[in-house]
Amino acid sequence: MRYTLAIIFLTLALATKAQKITRLGNVSSKDSVATGQAIICGSFAQRLGFKSGGFAQEIYIADTATKEIYAFRVKPVFKSAKENTFAYHIKPGTYALLKYQYSESKWYGAKEFHEPVSKAEKGYYTFTVGPNSVVNLGNWHFDKLPASFTEPSDEFKDKLAAEFKNLKNFVTVIPK
Numbered sequence: 001m002r003y004t005l006a007i008i009f010l011t012l013a014l015a016t017k018a019q020k021i022t023r024l025g026n027v028s029s030k031d032s033v034a035t036g037q038a039i040i041c042g043s044f045a046q047r048l049g050f051k052s053g054g055f056a057q058e059i060y061i062a063d064t065a066t067k068e069i070y071a072f073r074v075k076p077v078f079k080s081a082k083e084n085t086f087a088y089h090i091k092p093g094t095y096a097l098l099k100y101q102y103s104e105s106k107w108y109g110a111k112e113f114h115e116p117v118s119k120a121e122k123g124y125y126t127f128t129v130g131p132n133s134v135v136n137l138g139n140w141h142f143d144k145l146p147a148s149f150t151e152p153s154d155e156f157k158d159k160l161a162a163e164f165k166n167l168k169n170f171v172t173v174i175p176k
Contacts, residue, residue: 042137044074
């Protein structure tokens with residue numbers, strides 16, 4: 001009986017599938033927008049600063065039409081800068097911000113946090129990305145709760161233009 005239950009639970013565990021999470025591809029300084037695709041970029045102010053211990057921090061988004069879930073890093077591994085720039089290839093569409101995942105360095109390793117990214121009123125923050133576009137999502141302030149989103153500064157726009165020389169005609173879209 002014990003072995004039968006174990007086999008049943010093992011079969012169920014192997015047959016059950018969670019929703020697939022697709023990682024967005026990084027944009028290098030030499031990349032350009034592929035036909036029919038888009039690029040998103042922005043500045044991310046993290047919550048922890050040096051306490052992040054060099055652990056990565058990620059944002060999870062969902063395509064509102066297909067319900068596909070995507071993840072991308074807003075703070076790279078081994079960096080503890082308060083603000084970080086992100087840039088990723090993405091399919092055109094409307095996206096909802098789902099979750100912010102980060103780890104806080106502890107003496108025993110790390111404590112992981114998963115926080116929903118939602119508005120004070122009901123709903124999620126969303127943004128729309130058009131085909132063949134380079135979308136600047138502005139400054140993302142996750143250093144204080146609740147998270148907020150602001151227009152990019154001229155200094156940040158100049159930094160993006162210098163870093164990604166092949167990308168032209170940035171369009172600013174702030175998550176709402």
